[in-house]
Amino acid sequence: MWMDKKTATMKAAFVTSVGKVEIRDIPRPEPGKGQVLIRVRNAGICGSDLHLFLGTHAFRVLPAILGHEMAGEIAALGEGVEGWQLGEHVTVEPQLSCGTCAMCRQGRPNLCEKISVPGTPGWYGTFAEYFVAPVSCLYRMEKSLPFTSAVLTEPFAVAVHALRDAKPGPEDCCVILGAGTIGLLCLVAAGKIAGFSKVICTDTAPFNRELALRLGAAAAYDPLQENAEEEILRQTGGGAALTVVAAGAKDILNQASRVTRKCGEIRLVASLTRPIPYVAYDLAHKEQKLQGVWTYTSEDFAVAAQQINHGLDLHALVTQILPLDETQRGLEMLRDKTEDVAKILISL
Structure with a gap:
């Protein structure tokens, strides 16, 4: 043919x-x-x-x-x-x-x-x-x-895998650190797959923050120009239930712990190929969970394909x-x- x-x-x-x-x-x-x-x-x-x-x-x-x-x-x-x-x-x-x-x-x-x-x-x-x-x-x-x-479909499957088993309460917020492609797809999955009613993003690029808002973020902050951590803590009443790390800035894991509430979760989607400093005090003090995320299962991929086939734009x-x-x-x-x-x- x-x-x-x-x-x-x-x-x-x-x-x-x-x-x-x-x-x-x-x-x-x-x-x-x-x-x-x-x-x-x-x-x-x-x-x-x-x-x-x-x-x-x-x-x-x-x-x-x-x-x-x-x-x-x-x-x-x-x-x-x-x-x-x-x-x-x-x-x-x-x-x-x-x-x-x-x-x-x-x-x-x-x-x-x-x-x-x-x-x-x-x-x-x-x-x-x-x-x-x-x-x-x-x-x-x-x-x-x-x-x-x-x-x-493939990159969205990564986001589905990162968010699929989250079980947010009605007032819970998801924070996404890094609004590149995967971070933005995690923003979509946080609402469409996991059911978070509020998602907040951070990114240093104005275009990425604007795109995050277009895709449904409640707010998008520049961590270099604004006190993003203070704003997130204020908006969430003490921190996010789930923070997704989708960027590799040198302080990114420390930021994640600071903006995540007690007993909250941090999920690492970014592939960090270089050493970065991390002070684990907040992780222990707040009894947070830190979990890596690697690609997806076939079930995740099927969910991503179904969503896109059914009109997810x-x-x-x-x-x-x-x-x-x-x-x-x-x-x-x-x-x-x-x-x-x-x-x-x-x-x-």
């Missing part, structure tokens, strides 16, 4: 060295047993892609094809694939767990000891014209839905759409904040 049998190559964006992206022609893959070939239409630049670009990624090794967020159309079916058709619009849960390790047996496949993800040996990234995925990772997306919306987060050959520019833009940036998409 979209396949040109004479064409044996495809374009893909590689990070070849720190700060350097190359667009290469590589062999176009064929789907194996139980797999489909997807014509990628949009891929999203994630903070983890920036880590790869900067040479600070925890486990991806250069050179590597960027990307794990994507939306596209099924272009070919592998052997034994049933229940899927050419042309269906799909997105992919970009993690494949082993199903047998201790974490998988405990229902935590996101913490699988042998997990496979795009951009690692054996499964290349999504910044490519075609992408192969097992059918177990596929999610149907409505054909009426733009690919630029469907591609947001996250398109306000899409600030730039660039062609594949401008991937380097997109990563530099995200790194240097030369423009107002939330979510940058790559169009293929």
Whole structure:
């Protein structure tokens, strides 16, 4: 349907060295047993892609094809694939767990000891014209839905995982420190998934704070220009029930403890790859809980896909759409904040 049998190559964006992206022609893959070939239409630049670009990624090794967020159309079916058709619009849960390790047996496949993800040996990234995925990772997306919306399913699943089991009371407030893409998606999930009636955000960028207000935040403060902690404590009557850390400022964990109430929770969504100081007195004195958040489960991903398929509009987060050959520019833009940036998409 979209396949040109004479064409044996495809374009893909590689990070070849720190700060350097190359667009290469590589062999176009064929789907194996139980797999489909997807014509990628949009891929999203994630903070983890920036880590790869900067040479600070925890486990991806250069050179590597960027990307794990994507939306596209099924272009070919592998052997034994049933229940899927050419042309269906799909997105992919970009993690494949082993199903047998201790974490998988405990229902935590996101913490699988042998997990496979795009951009690692054996499964290349999504910044490519075609992408192969097992059918177990596929999610149907409505054909009426733009690919630029469907591609947001994966990052929204992170926010769903971060907020899904929160149980706020009617007066409880959620505070989100950092209103970048994931922080803003956590803002949406705090209201739509967890049911918080009030969410307060902080961020140093005026554009991010404005976007937070547009997406429903009760307030958005600049922690460098305002006494954000004092305002949060005043508005919450003693602190947030739940504080989500979605930024990596050097004092961010101390800020989180200070704005969280006694017996409140702090959830760390940001991937902090450098040491930062943390004085744990408030954590102990207030009997707070500090919990890490890592990707999502398939249940979280299904919730995210369902919400987007049923009309949840996250398109306000899409600030730039660039062609594949401008991937380097997109990563530099995200790194240097030369423009107002939330979510940058790559169009293929």
